[in-house]
Amino acid sequence: MSAPVRVLVLTLGLALGTGVLPSAACAADAESIRLFDSELGKRATALLERAVRHIEQTGEKGAADFSRQAAFVDRDLYAYAVRMDGRFLASGGSSAALIGDNVLDYTDIEGKAFFREMIELAKAKGSGQVEYRWFNPADSRGEPKVTMFRKVGEIVVAVGFYPPRATPVQARAMLKDAVKAMTADVKGALAQFQRLDGPFVHDDLYVFVIDTADGRFLAHGATPALVGSNGFEVRDPNGKPVGTEMVRLAAKKGEGELDYSWRNPTTGKIEKKHSYFRTVDGKLVGVGYFQR
Incomplete structure (x- = not known):
């Protein structure tokens, strides 16, 4: 009798957290909810x-259907499958070029062996998440991509995605709306800025407010735990x-711009950020917004 087929299924997700203060880590759960x-x-x-x-019903042989059935492709999203020994089985996207290869030592554009990492995590914990940089056909460059997984057997079935990124125009527009809200009702605006399901939190865009006299954070849409801490x-x-x-x-002028590095709430990575701000x-x- 042949050995039973065991399946490892990767799920959508990402490691999250924003800011550089230790307390920022507690924002991860809220960010994850927002993403899902x-x-x-x-x-x-x-x-x-x-x-x-499909894999639970058909076993390893069913993985080939990921490469040929529309049911496993949704616009820019697609399923792919990798055996626990590293052999790439199928893909409904650009990674189809890897079919038949052993990808344990395959690396992303930063040299990260992410296939090996996800398999090792699956063996150790049964589930987890990986982040890496993958070629994005939409803009012809390597972009952060996110995948989570859980162990069901001897196959890795994956669905990954590129976390959305805001533009400078969107950032300036949100700042304009935030200033307008603060002018109309300070207390109400500060509460709105903290709502993950509100109009001032969208993908990697959010509002932050600092008291210019004592430096206290009055609001932070990505890391509410920063509220009350000293921004100075x-x-x-x-x-x-x-x-x-x-x-x-x-x-000096009641407004300004600043470049710095900060943790992107949608990728979990420290990235270059450009912020616009005004005093009210x-x-x-x-x-x-986070720069590519």
Whole structure:
């Protein structure tokens, strides 16, 4: 009798967390909920479920259907399958070029052996998540991609996605709306900025507010745990005093811009960020976008 087929199924997701203060880690659960509730998250989850059921019903031989059946492709999302020994079995996307290869030592554009990492995590924990940079056909460059997994057997069935990124135009538009909201009702606006399901949190865009007198965070859409902490003490990973610099620049003209490094809530990575900010009645209101 042949050995039973065991399946490892990768699910959609990502490692999250924002900011550079230790307390920022507690924002991960809220960010994860926000991502899964997004249109992209729901599509990917639905696709994953179809792929999982198919492998559970058909075993390893059914993985080939990922390469030829439309049911396992949803616009820019697709399912792919890898054996636990590293052999790439099938894909409904650009990774179909890997079919038949052993990908244990295959690396992304930063040299990360992400296939090996996900298999090792599956063996050790049965489930987990990996992040890597993959060629994005939409813009012809390597972009952060996210995949989560759970162990069901001897095959890796995956659905990954590129976390959405905001543009400078979107950041400036959100700042304009945030300033308008602060001018109309400060208390109400600060509460709105904290709502993950509200109009001021969208993909990697969010509003932050700092009291220019004492440096306290009054709102932070990505990391609510920062509220009440001293923004003057915040430094990016390169040592730049982000809060202090923003307040100093804004004191000159009532507005400004600043480049620094910060954790992207949709990729979980430290990335370059460009923020726009304005002062409203002694409060600095800011919105930034993450640069590619």
